[in-house]
Amino acid sequence: MKIPNALQPLIEDGVIDRVVRQLKSGKEASVFLVECGSNIRCAKVYKEAEHRGFQNLAQYQEGRKARGSRDERAMGKRSRHGRKQSQEEWKSAEVDALYRLDAAGVRVPKPFGYFDGVLIMEVIADQNGEAAPRLNDVQPTPEQAREWHEFLVRQIVLMLCAGLIHGDLSEFNVLLSATGPVIIDLPQAVDAASNNNAFRMLERDVNNMRAYCGRAAPELLDTQYAHEIWKLYQVAELRRDTPLTGRFVFDSTQADVGDVMLHIEEARKEAEIRQRGRDEAAAADSE
Numbered sequence: 459m460k461i462p463n464a465l466q467p468l469i470e471d472g473v474i475d476r477v478v479r480q481l482k483s484g485k486e487a488s489v490f491l492v493e494c495g496s497n498i499r500c501a502k503v504y505k506e507a508e509h510r511g512f513q514n515l516a517q518y519q520e521g522r523k524a525r526g527s528r529d530e531r532a533m534g535k536r537s538r539h540g541r542k543q544s545q546e547e548w549k550s551a552e553v554d555a556l557y558r559l560d561a562a563g564v565r566v567p568k569p570f571g572y573f574d575g576v577l578i579m580e581v582i583a584d585q586n587g588e589a590a591p592r593l594n595d596v597q598p599t600p601e602q603a604r605e606w607h608e609f610l611v612r613q614i615v616l617m618l619c620a621g622l623i624h625g626d627l628s629e630f631n632v633l634l635s636a637t638g639p640v641i642i643d644l645p646q647a648v649d650a651a652s653n654n655n656a657f658r659m660l661e662r663d664v665n666n667m668r669a670y671c672g673r674a675a676p677e678l679l680d681t682q683y684a685h686e687i688w689k690l691y692q693v694a695e696l697r698r699d700t701p702l703t704g705r706f707v708f709d710s711t712q713a714d715v716g717d718v719m720l721h722i723e724e725a726r727k728e729a730e731i732r733q734r735g736r737d738e739a740a741a742a743d744s745e
Contacts, residue, residue, distance in 0.1 A: 562620035593629035603674035627663035
């Protein structure tokens with residue numbers, strides 16, 4: 459087949475020997491099957507920002523650190539350099555997440571290197587040696603659904619213990635290999651400790667898996683693993699082998715609206731005082 463422009467430099471440098479065929483083309487990237495010596499691997503070619511369709515990028519990037527103070531300032535100002543840097547950070551985020559999660563024992567494609575916007579990684583194959591299907595393309599039995607759900611909840615725990623949340627986990631981002639589910643597509647992975655949206659994204663990941671597996675095993679729809687996992691994480695009691703029940707007792711105590719409004723009013727008054735101080739200081743400097 460015709461060699462894609464992004465892969466030509468890798469062939470010239472001997473990173474890959476031959477492009478076998480394209481596996482898929484999505485909004486974020488195109489994936490090719492390639493030969494690397496005697497091994498068959500995947501080459502994921504990331505698309506430029508104007509061709510990518512991922513929405514609400516800012517909520518995923520919150521908490522990520524740019525590699526230098528100049529880059530961080532530029533990203534904040536959305537300058538041309540900042541947009542370019544943001545794009546590079548987005549591309550490298552999946553690479554960093556894959557290496558981190560692979561080391562933590564999470565079942566993700568094993569990464570083999572990142573070269574100028576191209577990620578080389580393990581091919582995930584089914585029991586026949588063909589490209590593994592997504593969970594969305596598979597109809598599990600109740601027994602399989604229970605087994606996969608238990609496994610995927612444990613993978614989510616392992617990710618959180620490694621400090622990360624997938625952020626877009628669903629049946630579309632899990633492949634069914636010959637040995638079981640494999641989690642893919644991590645460029646939007648969220649830092650659990652520094653992103654204000656962390657729990658909401660964890661809950662969505664967990665509930666997406668619950669909804670998919672619950673179609674075959676309806677009893678799973680009554681579980682509350684997201685809240686149970688997050689509470690354990692918040693009090694530093696979550697471990698990779700922490701027993702989970704799927705049960706969670708919600709706090710039924712109603713908020714004291716009057717107390718909340720009092721705190722808001724106090725904060726407003728403090729803000730007004732600080733602003734008056736800044737105005738007075740600016741007036742004094744101009745005299």
